[in-house]
Structure formats: C-alpha cells, structure tokens
Amino acid sequence: MESLDLMGIKDISPDVLVFWSWQWAKLNATIVYTWITMLLLILGSWLATRNLQAGRELSRWQNFLEVIVNTMRDQIREIAQREAAPFLPFVGTLFLFIALSNLLAIIPGWVPPTASLSTTAALALVVLIGVPIYGIQSRGFKEYLKLYVQPSPIMLPMNLLGELSRTLALAVRLFGNIMSGTKIAAILLAITPILFPVVMQALGLLTGIIQAYIFAVLAMVYIASAARIQDQREQKAHEQALAKGDD
Amino acid sequence: MLIDWFTVAAQVVNFLILVWLLKHFLYDRIVKAIDQREAAIATRFTEAEAREESAAREKRELAQRRLELEEQSGAMLAEAKTQAGQRRQELVDQAKQEVEGQRNNWREALERDRQALAADLARLAGQGAAGMARRVLTDLAGAEADRQSARVFLDKLAALEGEERRELTEALGQAESLEVRAAFDLDQEQRARIGQALAELLGREPDLEFSQDPDLILGLEIRLPGRKLAWSLDEYLREMEEQLLKRLARSLNRGAVIGAEPAPKAEEAPHA
Numbered sequence: 001m002e003s004l005d006l007m008g009i010k011d012i013s014p015d016v017l018v019f020w021s022w023q024w025a026k027l028n029a030t031i032v033y034t035w036i037t038m039l040l041l042i043l044g045s046w047l048a049t050r051n052l053q054a055g056r057e058l059s060r061w062q063n064f065l066e067v068i069v070n071t072m073r074d075q076i077r078e079i080a081q082r083e084a085a086p087f088l089p090f091v092g093t094l095f096l097f098i099a100l101s102n103l104l105a106i107i108p109g110w111v112p113p114t115a116s117l118s119t120t121a122a123l124a125l126v127v128l129i130g131v132p133i134y135g136i137q138s139r140g141f142k143e144y145l146k147l148y149v150q151p152s153p154i155m156l157p158m159n160l161l162g163e164l165s166r167t168l169a170l171a172v173r174l175f176g177n178i179m180s181g182t183k184i185a186a187i188l189l190a191i192t193p194i195l196f197p198v199v200m201q202a203l204g205l206l207t208g209i210i211q212a213y214i215f216a217v218l219a220m221v222y223i224a225s226a227a228r229i230q231d232q233r234e235q236k237a238h239e240q241a242l243a244k245g246d247d
Numbered sequence: 248m249l250i251d252w253f254t255v256a257a258q259v260v261n262f263l264i265l266v267w268l269l270k271h272f273l274y275d276r277i278v279k280a281i282d283q284r285e286a287a288i289a290t291r292f293t294e295a296e297a298r299e300e301s302a303a304r305e306k307r308e309l310a311q312r313r314l315e316l317e318e319q320s321g322a323m324l325a326e327a328k329t330q331a332g333q334r335r336q337e338l339v340d341q342a343k344q345e346v347e348g349q350r351n352n353w354r355e356a357l358e359r360d361r362q363a364l365a366a367d368l369a370r371l372a373g374q375g376a377a378g379m380a381r382r383v384l385t386d387l388a389g390a391e392a393d394r395q396s397a398r399v400f401l402d403k404l405a406a407l408e409g410e411e412r413r414e415l416t417e418a419l420g421q422a423e424s425l426e427v428r429a430a431f432d433l434d435q436e437q438r439a440r441i442g443q444a445l446a447e448l449l450g451r452e453p454d455l456e457f458s459q460d461p462d463l464i465l466g467l468e469i470r471l472p473g474r475k476l477a478w479s480l481d482e483y484l485r486e487m488e489e490q491l492l493k494r495l496a497r498s499l500n501r502g503a504v505i506g507a508e509p510a511p512k513a514e515e516a517p518h519a
Contacts, residue, residue, distance in 0.1 A: 015251040045273035052280040069277045089270035117249040122258030
C-alpha cells in the first residue's frame with residue numbers, strides 16, 4: 001500500500017514525514033494533506049455555489065450541499081436551542097473538515113491529517129479558545145468568568161481542570177480512532193490481504209463519520225452550555241423583573 | 248513526541264482560514280439560497296392560500312348567484328305559465344264569446360227571417376180568408392140588407408147600457424160634429440132616425456154629416472176624433488182578420504226559441 005510506502009508502520013504520526021524544512025519551519029505530511037483537504041472543500045463549495053439557484057431547479061451539487069448544511073443547521077439548533085447562524089461556520093467546518101479527511105482514507109496512499117495528534121490537538125485548542133470567545137461574545141466578559149466559580153468558588157479548579165481535560169479528550173479521542181483505524185487497516189492488509197481489509201475499511205468510513213460527528217457535537221455542546229447558562233440567567237432576571245412589576 | 252507544536256500552530260491557522268473561506272463560499276451562500284427558497288415557498292403558499300380563498304369565495308358567490316338565478320327562472324317560468332294560462336283562458340273566452348255572438352246573430356237573423364216568413368204567410372192567409380168572406384158578403388149585400396143593418400145599428404145604439412153608454416155619451420158630447428158613414432146611401436128617414444137616436448143619447452141635436460163608403464160592405468159607423476162607433480161587415484171582417492192573425496202568431500210563437508211580438512199589428516177597434 002502506498003501509505004505504507006509513504007509512512008512506515010512504526011510511524012504513529014504523519015508529522016514525522018517531512019517533505020521540506022527551513023530552520024524551525026517544516027512542511028510535513030499533516031500540513032500537506034490538510035491543504036489538500038481544504039482545497040477540495042473550498043473548490044467543491046465554490047463550484048457548487050458559484051451559480052446558486054433560489055428557484056425550483058437545483059443542481060445536484062447544490063442540492064447535496066444544501067442537504068448537508070441544512071442538516072448541520074438543524075443539529076446545531078437542536079443542541080443550542082437557538083438560532084444556528086453564529087455557530088454554523090465554526091462547528092460546520094469542524095465537521096466537514098474532519099469528515100472529509102477521514103472519508104478520504106478510503107483512497108490508497110491518503111494520509112488523514114486527523115490521524116496526527118498535532119491536528120486533533122489544534123482542533124481541540126480551537127474549541128478550547130472558541131468556547132470562551134462565544135461565551136464572552138454573548139454573555140460579556142465578567143459574566144462568562146463567573147461560570148468558572150459556579151456553583152461556588154471552590155469549584156474553580158475543578159472547572160478549569162474539566163475545561164482542559166475535555167479538550168484533551170477531544171484531541172486524543174479523534175487522534176486515537178483515526179490513527180488506529182489506518183494502522184489496523186494496514187496491519188490487516190499485511191495479514192489477510194483479500195476480503196477482510198475491505199470490511200475494515202468500510203468500518204473505518206463509519207467510524208470516521210461518527211468521530212467527525214462526535215467532535216462537532218461535543219464542540220457545539222461546550223459552546224452551547226456557556227450560552228445556555230446565560231439564557232437561563234436572563235430568564236431568571238426577566239422573571240424577577242416581572243415579579244417586581246407585579247408588586 | 249507525538250505533538251509537533253509547529254504543526255499544531257499551522258493547523259490552527261489552516262483551520263481558521265478554512266472556516267473563513269467556507270463561511271464565504273459555502274455557508275453564507277447556501278443559507279441565503281435556502282432562505283430565499285423558503286421565503287419564495289412561503290410566499291407561494293401564501294399566494295396559493297389567498298388564491299384558494301378567493302376561489303372559494305368566488306365559488307360561494309357563484310353558487311349563490313346560480314341559486315338566485317334558478318329561483319328567478321323558476322319564478323319567471325311560473326309567472327309565464329300563469330300568464331300563458333290566463334291569456335289562453337282569455338282567448339278561449341273571447342273565442343267563445345265571438346262564437347256565441349255570431350251564433351246569436353245567426354239565430355236572431357234566422358228567427359227574424361222565420362218570423363217574417365211566418366208573419367207574411369199568416370197575413371196572407373188571414374187576408375185571403377177575410378177577402379174571401381168580404382167577397383161573399385159583398386155579393387150577398389142588397390137594399391134589404393142595408394136597411395136591416397141600419398136598424399141593427401140603431402138597436403144596438405139603443406141597447407147600450409151603464410158604463411158603455413156613459414162613455415159613449417161623454418165621447419160624443421165632446422165632439423161638435425159627427426160623421427156618419429154608411430155602406431149605402433142613407434135615405435131621409437134613416438138619417439132622421441139616426442139623428443133622433445143620437446139626440447136621445449146626447450140630450451141635444453148633434454151636427455151630423457152623412458157620407459157613403461162602399462168599403463164598409465154592409466152597415467154604418469160614426470167617426471169621432473180618436474174613436475168610432477160602428478156596426479158594419481167591414482168591421483166584423485176586420486175583427487175576424489185580426490183574430491185570425493193573432494191566433495196564427497200565437498201558434499207560430501209557441502214553437503219559437505226566441506220570443507217575439509206578433510209581427511202584424513191589429514188595428515185597435517172596439518166594436519159597438
């Protein structure tokens with residue numbers, strides 16, 4: 001298999017496959033395949049959306065993308081219990097990028113960027129930073145920080161730890177699944193070359209999609225939890241104001 | 248070391264670029280298209296509902312109007328039927344009246360013709376009978392008969408009594424002169440006797456004028472204005488003719504549908 005040629009079975013991460021380097025900067029397989037994935041995504045989107053129709057006639061690609069985007073919007077709306085528009089680009093891109101890079105693993109020689117802990121860590125970091133950004137954006141800086149001393153200031157370390165651990169879990173879960181998937185496929189191909197690897201590949205596609213879904217949904221849940229607390233407080237304040245008005 | 252921090256940083260940047268690009272090329276455009284389509288669909292639904300509503304309204308109005316038209320046409324038909332029936336009845340009545348009128352006219356004309364014919368026949372018969380009697384009696388009349396008739400006249404004059412006598416006396420008393428007509432030439436004696444009889448009756452001497460009228464055949468008569476006192480065969484014969492004509496008219500009328508007065512008017516002539 002080409003991936004075997006490109007990456008040794010002993011190489012856990014595609015980061016070690018460096019094509020070009022200059023001082024501290026280097027161009028490894030993870031970055032290259034990430035670019036390919038990005039290029040495919042952007043090219044596909046541009047091709048499908050350059051001639052959009054709002055009428056009855058739809059191109060297949062537009063229809064396909066509309067189904068995907070609409071499903072994502074529905075999911076986000078369901079989780080966030082509010083309008084999906086602010087979260088769609090972030091959460092949707094997480095899902096699309098992870099899903100596409102995982103799905104392309106079906107192509108021989110493809111190195112999924114998500115099989116690199118650096119990529120998954122980067123995505124987890126983005127979520128780690130994105131959650132407070134969304135929280136502060138919708139709630140305000142002080143109010144967001146108050147979340148870390150809920151229900152009492154004693155819980156502050158726990159909250160911080162929880163924040164970090166879930167980020168770590170996000171990164172490792174995705175990395176472990178995809179890396180192990182590709183490794184298992186490679187190993188099985190070496191042991192039983194004909195039928196079994198195909199089944200495992202199919203299973204790999206399924207787990208790839210599931211992992212993309214899990215990652216995106218968890219990110220959304222983290223973001224939404226920050227926003228929802230705010231909503232609940234607002235509701236309380238609203239009720240109090242109403243009660244005062246009655247008095 | 249599984250994590251290469253340069254790669255992590257690069258991936259973060261890559262990801263942020265991807266987010267921005269996809270937001271621009273994918274989400275915004277697709278969401279816009281979806282929203283536009285949904286808005287268009289909503290508009291179309293609204294329009295369809297409006298159209299449906301207007302169609303339903305129109306349908307109701309049309310049904311209402313059709314109902315009204317049916318009612319109107321029913322009423323008009325009934326009215327037309329009534330009018331036609333009335334008109335027909337009128338025409339039938341008119342026709343009946345016309346037929347009836349014509350029949351009456353025809354019947355009247357027929358009756359008139361019949362009566363005229365019958366009257367003619369009766370008159371001819373009566374006149375024939377009277378004429379025959381008159382001829383026979385004219386043949387028989389003679390001087391003796393003349394005298395006898397004068398005597399009978401005087402006797403009758405003398406024999407008048409009560410109411411008749413009084414009426415005659417009044418009638419004669421008013422007249423200044425009396426005309427005495429006889430079928431023959433009265434001689435002096437007869438004239439004197441007549442004058443004497445009248446003088447007795449009136450209580451004065453009347454102014455008498457004697458004349459001869461062969462038409463009387465036999466007998467004599469005294470004429471007053473509007474009245475006459477007579478005994479003559481002509482009178483008898485006239486009376487007989489009158490009676491005869493009356494009888495004939497009566498017998499004719501008995502069979503007639505429309506009653507009519509007897510055509511010949513008998514001359515009013517009370518006999519003395």
